[in-house]
Amino acid sequence: MDQVLGQVLRNAVWERLDMLSDLAERADAPSLVSVARSELPRLAAGWRAMLQAHEPDERGDCPTCSTRWHRCKAPCSVWQVAHEHLVAGGLAPQALSAAGQRPARRRAAVPAVPGQNRRAEAPAETTGRHALVKPRPVSA
Template sequence: MDQILGQVLRNAVWERLDMLSDLADRADAPALISVARSELPRLTAGWRAMLAAHEPDERGDCPTCSTRWHRCKAPCSVWQVAHEHLVAGGLAPQQETRRARRHSAVSPTHDGNTSPARTRPVPEQTGRHSLVPPPAPRHAVAGGLRA
């Protein structure tokens, strides 16, 4: 049940981001001003809440990204992505994050070589972000990867 709720939550967030991107690409100036006035405060509040959860503790570790067995030193990947997108912007060279690499992972071919993963068609009845997760890659590591 938690997986389904989590997927519904993620889908709602992805859909919202898609809608905002579409508005930024296609809306006229008055609509953009209206959206900016309503959405920018919400987006900045969201970034602030997320970054507060990743604020380093007294040892300099990120309490959210750290586990009992692996300490994650600050700045964690969340702070790095925040800096890249909010401060450095288009001026910094775009480094591919582990999460982006994982989403554009390579899949083994029949001869054992690797090739870029093919995009899967999204079922029409569930919208752009399917409730059914895609099958795990054949070369996935047990236990998953940390972002």
């Protein structure tokens, strides 16, 4: 059940990000101002909450990314991505794709290649833009 819920949550987030990107590309100026006023504070609050969970502890480790067996020194990948996208600006998409990670935005659903996901596969969603996308492995 957790896998199904996780897939539903991931799909909802991807759909929302796709919608916002589409609005940024296609909306007229008054619509953009309206969306910016409502969405920018929510996005900033979301980044703040995520970054707060990844604040280094007194040893300089990220408490969220660290495990019992492997300590993750700050800045963790979450802080690095935040810097790339919020501070470095236009360099982030090239940096991510060069590292072999997911690009900043997906344009369409891509079916997963069987056997490449090491986790147990959740039942696929049957509707929505990301219906064929399998859950990504979580890296610690």
